[in-house]
Amino acid sequence: MPLSNFSMRFKSQTNWTDASVSFYASTATTNGNYRIDNVELRTTRTTTNAGTVCGDPNLPGVTGGGDSTNLLSNPSFDSAIGSVNGNWGVFGDPTNPPHYRDLGVFYMYRTAAINSAAVLQNSNQTINQGVRWEMTIQLANSSPTVPYRVTLLVRSEDFSDLAVCTFYLPAGGTLQTYTMRGFTTLPWTSASTDAAVSIYMSSSAASGWVHIDNVSLRRRPSMAIAGTECYPPGSAPADMLPADIELPALLPTAVPPLYAPEGAPPEIPLLIVPADTESEGGTAEGSVTE
Known part of the structure; x- marks a missing residue:
C-alpha cells in the first residue's frame, strides 16, 4: 500500500518548552510494519482556529441521512449512575477516584x-462503519489555580476502534461546551x-473537581469533516448541534397565604423544602474494567 499524507493542525493550549512528536503503534499485529516517512513539524501563522484538526486521507464520503438523537442515556446526570x-x-x-x-x-x-480514572458509558447503540459522529460535552475546573487536562475517547465498546481528543480546562472556569467530531473505521x-464514550482525568490533583454535564453523542452522516476534530469553547463550527440540556423542574420555596378579610390574622406560609440531594461518593461504586 503506498504512503499517504496525514496532517494535524492545532494551537498549543499551554506554553511548550520543548516540542516533541510521538508515533504510537496502537494496533498489535504480527503481519506487516508501520511505514513512516517525511515527518514535518512547524509553526504557522495561518492557523486561526483554536481547534485541532487531524486530516485523514482515508475519510470515507458522506453516507447521507439525517442526524440521530442523543445515543447516550442519562446525559445530564439527573439520575443516579x-x-x-x-x-x-x-x-x-487501583481504586475508584473521588x-x-x-x-x-x-x-x-x-x-x-x-x-x-474515568467516567464512561457503553451506549448499547450502533454506528455503522464509515459513519460520521459528533460528541459535545460541558466541562469546568473548580481548582482556583491549576488547569486540568481531560481526555475524551469516542470508541467501540471493546476499544477496537476509537478517536481521542485532549482538552485543558482553565482554572476556576464555569461549564463550557467542548466538541469532538470523527468517523468510525470499523x-x-x-x-x-x-x-461508547470515556472521559479520562489526565491530570492529577490534591483537590478541586472537574465538572461534567450535558454529554451528547450523535450520528451525523452528512456532516463535513476532515478527519478527527477537537474544538474547545468558542471554536466549534457553526453547524454544531445544540446540547441536550435538561432543566430540572423548579420547586417553589414558599406558598403565599390565601386571601383573608381585613383584620383577620395572617396565616403562616407553607414552606416546601426539596428532598435531600442524592450523592455518590463510595469508592466501591461503578467499578468496571476499562
Missing part, C-alpha cells in the same frame, strides 16, 4: 495515587462493539 451499560460508570486503577453527583452535574478528580454494531 450505576452500571456502565446504558448508564454512566466509574473506572479507577466522585459524586449533585443537582444534575457530575464531579470527579484523580489523585496522584490513582493511575487511571462497524460499531454488535453487542461488544456498540458506541
